Amino acid sequence: MNRNRKILVTGGTGYIGSHVCVQLLEAGYDVVIADNLVNSGRDVVERIARITGRMPAFYETDLLNLESVRHIFREHRIDGVIHFAGLKAVGESVAQPLRYYSNNLTGTLHLLTAMQEEGCRVMVFSSSATVYGETNPVPFDESMPTAATNPYGYTKVAQERILTDIAAAQPDMSVLLLRYFNPVGAHPSGLIGEDPNGIPNNLMPYVAKVATGELPCIHVFGDDYDTPDGTGVRDYIHVCDLARGHIRALEYAFTHTGTDVFNLGTGHGSSVLELIRAFSEACGRELPYVIAPRRPGDIASCWADIHKAQDVLGFTAQATLADMCRDSWHFICCRKEEKI
Numbered sequence: 001m002n003r004n005r006k007i008l009v010t011g012g013t014g015y016i017g018s019h020v021c022v023q024l025l026e027a028g029y030d031v032v033i034a035d036n037l038v039n040s041g042r043d044v045v046e047r048i049a050r051i052t053g054r055m056p057a058f059y060e061t062d063l064l065n066l067e068s069v070r071h072i073f074r075e076h077r078i079d080g081v082i083h084f085a086g087l088k089a090v091g092e093s094v095a096q097p098l099r100y101y102s103n104n105l106t107g108t109l110h111l112l113t114a115m116q117e118e119g120c121r122v123m124v125f126s127s128s129a130t131v132y133g134e135t136n137p138v139p140f141d142e143s144m145p146t147a148a149t150n151p152y153g154y155t156k157v158a159q160e161r162i163l164t165d166i167a168a169a170q171p172d173m174s175v176l177l178l179r180y181f182n183p184v185g186a187h188p189s190g191l192i193g194e195d196p197n198g199i200p201n202n203l204m205p206y207v208a209k210v211a212t213g214e215l216p217c218i219h220v221f222g223d224d225y226d227t228p229d230g231t232g233v234r235d236y237i238h239v240c241d242l243a244r245g246h247i248r249a250l251e252y253a254f255t256h257t258g259t260d261v262f263n264l265g266t267g268h269g270s271s272v273l274e275l276i277r278a279f280s281e282a283c284g285r286e287l288p289y290v291i292a293p294r295r296p297g298d299i300a301s302c303w304a305d306i307h308k309a310q311d312v313l314g315f316t317a318q319a320t321l322a323d324m325c326r327d328s329w330h331f332i333c334c335r336k337e338e339k340i
């Protein structure tokens with residue numbers, strides 16, 4: 001069924017995008033990647049090919065260049081799009097709101113323009129649990145009102161609105177909005193994973209850099225939250241489970257029209273201290289941490305109500321926190337060996 005279906009993956013050399021490309025190729029789809037490499041490397045394309053034995057087409061292109069987007073749709077008959085490309089650092093978005101609104105919204109509008117011109121009617125969009133804001137009760141479910149607490153989050157809220165309105169005006173269009181919780185881990189091959197440049201904003205890659213000795217100590221942002229051990233609770237989902245959720249969503253999108261939204265999470269939360277303990281187990285040594293002040297904008301707890309993805313997509317995440325830390329650590333060790 002998927003043979004000869006060709007999927008454009010924007011941001012396909014990024015952390016989540018690359019794992020989705022692997023599973024698309026393994027599921028028999030043809031894959032075209034468009035990425036401006038602002039937060040990833042061209043080597044990821046070859047790594048995807050090494051894992052799958054199939055080479056995706058690759059265009060180093062920026063969605064801000066509408067002509068370059070049109071060119072891809074003219075070179076290939078694109079049956080569907082999975083849209084990851086976008087800037088995603090919360091703190092950076094507060095400091096550079098114009099860059100975030102311009103990049104994330106204009107890029108999406110260009111993509112939709114080219115899709116409309118070429119009659120491509122299927123879009124799976126990379127959204128985020130950040131759209132649930134700070135006031136909804138956990139577990140978050142898809143019926144809850146959306147809000148945001150920073151420009152990055154508002155670009156996700158706005159893109160969900162844009163996609164919903166455009167699909168409403170085009171009855172044959174199929175749009176799925178996937179709200180990720182906290183993606184972590186890496187492909188078991190150790191060839192692709194999360195390897196941010198510089199000092200990571202997110203917990204798991206920061207812990208990994210403390211485990212390798214690149215950073216001296218973990219700063220736990222607050223231990224006085226209303227949670228079992230006082231530290232922040234999040235719904236960590238293995239990036240390979242998340243990728244499998246995209247394959248299920250794409251299959252659903254090809255057989256339905258209209259817009260729908262799904263949480264992709266595990267349905268339960270783990271605290272910062274639990275993740276630190278799990279990573280210590282994975283890397284075989286105690287990891288140093290200090291309690292630091294709360295990070296502005298953080299909420300105490302965030303985890304998904306996963307019933308809709310289970311009932312409609314038949315999707316349930318399988319990996320445990322231990323699996324996520326094990327695969328993360330394996331990827332980091334492979335990376336270190338490569339650099340030797």
Ligand code: WQD
Pocket residue numbers: 088090127128129130181182183201202203204206218219220221222231232233234272295298
């Ligand atoms: C997790 C927990 C921190 C770093 C963010 C984005 C979200 C999505 C996922 C894109 C929190 C604590 C963190 C550290 C810590 N990204 N922490 N020390 O904030 O839940 O979500 O990434 O869509 O939009 O907001 O993830 O990994 O930054 O934080 O104690 O050095 O770890 O307080 O409780 P977050 P995170």
